[in-house]
Amino acid sequence: MIAHYGYKDGSGDFFISIDTDKCTQCSDKPCLEACPEKIIELFTDDYDDEVVGIKASERNKIKYTCLTCKSTFGAGHAACIEACLLEAIEHSW
Amino acid sequence: MITAGVDVGNMFTKALLQEGGRVLSYAILASGLDRKRAARETFRQALIKAGVTEDDVCNVFSTGAGQDEVDFAAGTVTDITAAARGTLKIFPMARIVADVGAEGAKVLKTDDDGRVLGFTINEKCAAGTGSFLETMGRALGVQLEELGPLSLEAERAVTINAQCAVFAESEVVSLIHAKVPREVIARSIHEAMAGRVSSMVRRVGLQKKLALIGGVARNKGFAAALEKDLDAKLLIDDEKPEFLCALGAALLAAERDAGQLP
Known part of the structure; x- marks a missing residue:
């Protein structure tokens, strides 16, 4: 499943997409530690798979929360993307 | 049971x-x-x-x-x-479900067994939700349940450029003052909102077997606008x-x- 967390507003599309089929194959979930803002959480989905997602309280402000991290890694990159060895995480901006 | x-x-x-x-x-x-x-x-x-x-x-x-x-x-x-x-x-034939409620919208894609393959949610911006229609109806002086039928009377629409419900409302007020017919404004409102929801549909992957659910599915004007935008016939449960x-x-x-x- 591709879970798109985020929003679209007048300034663009801001989505963090997580491929949960790949995510379930990863036991370490290094993205959890890598995210400097700790907006990623671990949970059990409706199919009883342990996957990561973006915290509900953070989904509507990722454009701002991820700003510092993205300014370090560059457009389209972030600490979570670099940490994920299975390339399960993408940012739309 | x-x-x-x-x-x-x-x-x-x-x-x-x-x-x-x-x-x-x-x-x-x-x-x-x-x-x-x-x-x-x-x-x-x-x-x-x-x-x-x-x-x-x-x-x-x-x-x-x-x-x-x-x-x-x-x-x-x-x-x-x-x-x-x-x-x-x-x-059972639906593979994309667009759920448009009062204060949020979500679109999901399923496989043949009903397993969810992907989803996207909008809970931030009012421009793709029922609240948007409520606000626009108020600006236009039209009851919410009359807004959809009114929009179907129009043969044309004008582009509403604002991406935000607040700015869209002031754009609607400007159109009223410019003497644009109410039905044309109503259709424009629905097309603007349909554009928001259709962009969510395209994010998860457009397919023709698309169901529209949620309270906004009762609005025939919105359904018509979304069908036009996606070039697809929507599956809608008219009863509930x-x-x-x-x-x-x-x-x-x-x-x-x-x-x-x-």
Whole structure:
């Protein structure tokens, strides 16, 4: 499943997409530690798979929360993307 | 075996009872400030309509924004999974489900077995939700239920450029002052909103077998605008489009009871 967390507003599309089929194959979930803002959480989905997602309280402000991290890694990159060895995480901006 | 689904939305709470896939009753109430109370009262009304008591109900699942506040539910299920299950019960051929509610919209894609392959949610911007239509209707001086039919009378639309409901409202006011006919403005409003929802559909992957659910599915003007934008014929349950998440929760409650779910 591709879970798109985020929003679209007048300034663009801001989505963090997580491929949960790949995510379930990863036991370490290094993205959890890598995210400097700790907006990623671990949970059990409706199919009883342990996957990561973006915290509900953070989904509507990722454009701002991820700003510092993205300014370090560059457009389209972030600490979570670099940490994920299975390339399960993408940012739309 | 009777099971129930209670969908606690931001604006309305819906409860539905089913037995063997047959819908027995459903009820809807405003969620208000006390969602726990709204859930209990909506469930009670559904029981009365079905002519059964709480003891007759084997299992209750809750879903929606306030799913954790339903203290009498034996389990919870996300509104994504509930929407997929409920919609596929009514429209087995649907592969994309667009759920447009009062204060949020979500689009999900399923496989042939009903498993969710992907989803996207908009809970930030009002421009793709029922609240947008409510605000625009107010600006236009038209009741919400009249807005859709009014838009269908127009043969053209003008572009509403604002991406934000607040700015769109001032754009509508400008159109009124520019003497643009009300039906043309109404159609423009629906097309602007359809553009928001169709961009969500394209994000998860456009397919022609698309179902529209949620309270906004009752709005024929919006449905027509979305069909035009996506060039697809929408599958809509005219009787109870806002109850399909509750139906999904009730069906999943039955499957969990029967040991078909983990």
